[in-house]
Amino acid sequence: MQASAILIVIMAVLFACGVYAMLERSLTRVLIGFLLLGNAANLLLLIVMGAPGVAPFFGSADPADMSDPLPQALTLTAIVITFAVSAFLLALIYRSWQLGQADTVEDDEADAAVRARATQAEESMDDETGIEDEDDDATSDFVGVDTAPITVLSSRDVPGVRDDAPVDEADRPRGGEDA
Template structure:
């Protein structure tokens, strides 16, 4: 059994597009990425199951012409899981839009502050010639907070 090169490339493109969309900051793009990944997975499972129209039941055809029913069952399971995840992400995106006014995920300033507390006390080299690493971290945090404030002001 060989897999068609065009179908293999299609699966690769679907996975590439899906993962690219998953890495974006918009919840709707993440949702579309999950759906595209689900479709790519279903196509991959159907390709692994062999050509369509082959009998999966013992006794109706010679054993070498059987279709494997496991990829078909896995594809049905993947469809159900993708549907459940899609409805959850739709609800999450809608809730974010109602509360914030947009669906873009913002930087978490509190996480930055916690990460800054875990920085070693040894001085780090900075890009502007100063030797004080704490001031550089404060400056970076201020930039993140200012960017987050600009994002809130635009909406």
């Protein structure tokens, strides 16, 4: 049995609307988004389940005609998880409404301080880096990191090895690796 294209489109729309609603600052919209995501997950499991078949506990049926019990168990688990998180979000919304007569999450002093530090760090990084010359080979895309070309070490660069002593190639450190 092929999955219905209509079910796949409905599932995709539910996922998209659920994610969009969860990105809002209103707790009620977060709850609605979570419920949409839960229903989309259940629909996904329904699509994955495939054709309905005979219950697996009937011994006389051919195993090819039996339905897979795993998606059914996962759907029941998803329903229970959605119910529990929805109850928690409803309690959170109710408490928020009791305290502030609103269900929107506002920025506090810590959020404002983090935003100010991030903006200040971005501005200072822009001032420090500036515009790089295109022909400068000693810089990389990483801010404040200079790269050096890989060099081949000779025996005089390895501490404890004399120039006249033979050096085993397996023991010689490589140019780009940490020794």
